Amino acid sequence: MITLLDLFSIAAISAGTFFFFAGTVGLLRFPDSLTRLHALTKADNLGLGMVALGLIPRADSALSALKLIVIWALVLVSGASTSQLIGRALRRGRK
Amino acid sequence: MDELLLAAAGLIVLAVAVGLARILRGSDAERLMAVQLLGTGGIAALLLIAYATDVPGVEDVALGLALLAAFAATAFVNLLDADQGDAEA
């Protein structure tokens, strides 16, 4: 029996999986480091975000759902900052 | 439904595994990116597997992993540009 919430989960998780694939393809196929960095951030932010979003309806408790959101937020903050730092290191000539 | 979650986890692990090829043949910065992708994808796969197989308390493990991935990335970036000299001009 598939409910509306299940459909939502499936859609969100599929989207997340797609973004991970997009990130990987970008990491492998893009021409230089900065564009690869760009591809990576999509996988980081949207891939995990969509998966977490899709799992929220399936969480047993409000606390579990909150943890999913915190995990996403953590990855967002650290991903954005480290990408900035990696980009800076790249600009300054460290290949 | 559980099998679907597992399949998604398998696909993400596969994607990340292919991305790890960057570790093998890339610059230091790109290796960092690949590890970052591994961390994020790993957390996603971990959550999916945990929800599919009912391993208890895995959210806390994922929370810890997210924190550690951030810590390791900070440390590597710190050393990646520490030899670049001065602070932000």
Next chain:
Amino acid sequence: MSIRPFLDLVLASLVLGVAIFTITARDLFAAVVGYVAYGLLLAFVWIRLYAPDVALTEAAVGGGVTGVLLITAGKRLGAPNVSQEAQPGPGLKILTGVLAALVATALGAVILMLPDPPPSLAPEAAAAIDGAGAGLGNPITAVLMSYRSLDTMLEKVVLILAVMGVWSVGTDKAWGDAPAPLRQQKAYAPMVFLAQMLAPVGAIIAIHIFWTGANAPGGAFQGGALLAAMWMVTMMARLVEPPRVDAQWLRLALVAGPAVFLISGLAGAITAGSFFAYPSGLAKPIILFIEAFMVLSIAAALPMLVAGPPSEGQDQ
């Protein structure tokens, strides 16, 4: 048709692939990056073995903090005086390869021929948990704090001994000073921002993981290691500097865990009849009390081990 065997196979080959990369990588930085990835992957293997506690410890201590230790050391060692090393000849390589393969094969054979039914200490542990460690939902924590409590206490002592060992390797003149900072220059804005965001949130998560450790995966080791990681993040952003090694508070924090553990053990000898026995009914609060101090000690010891011996001229 389940997807699980496929997942396990992918995971195992990934672990082996990254391990091979770590061994064969040309430079140290690449090898350490590989090692951290390896620690993360190994954590997933532990999850598949229903060992989330070990997974978290492996990722935190085995992967993250060890990786930071090695990369910091590599930086301090500097590149120049490394390149002159002679590479081993092909004969030695083949011989070593054969030896390593033999050892691995022998171990693998042992694993395939393990006795059936497997020997297990689980019943004894269960009995001990029902007795002294009553009230803890997480069997691992119960084993660590009750069934094998002496081991856990001594392991904290090992950490203190290691800190003493690292400190004593420093030069005589530097004694009492602070270890060298984890970064030469002033950190710049994004790094500072990251540390400022990460450290408080991380500290809450670390305490949460310690607290749930009584009933769910987590515990003093994992919480302490995460707290240590957060302290190191703030050190890397130069928000705080490593403390002087003769600072009173640092030494108190280092000793607090084993000391409280030992005192509780002795108190157990008087009130509950045997060394490290907990009075019935009070076991859970006492264990949590001891663990709180262990978290403090671990959070103080791990960064000091990474920061290294006191270094001259680091007096603030």
Next chain:
Amino acid sequence: MTPSVLAGLTGAALVGLGLYGLILHPHPLRKLLAFNLIGSGVFLVFGIVARRGAAAGFRFDPVPQAMVITGIVVAFAASAIAVALILRLSVESSHVTLDPEVWTKPNGGDTK
């Protein structure tokens, strides 16, 4: 093949790999890295014993798992001491090697 056996075999292979790196790498930090690889392989082998020993209502034997947790922390403490020794060695001698020939050569300290 069950997940435990697979993980155990992975552990065995890791021990072999680590041993290879430990013997062959001239750089002491790489040796240390390889040594840690051996350690994690041993933990994995030990861990599947925990998984097999499921009894008394557990999904695993908690005793080996608890010991692995302790072991990981002790291994880190040992690594930290090794790193401190390596760093001091390089400061004192300007060498970063464990090669006995460098140390026994009469003019060993000045080959640079």
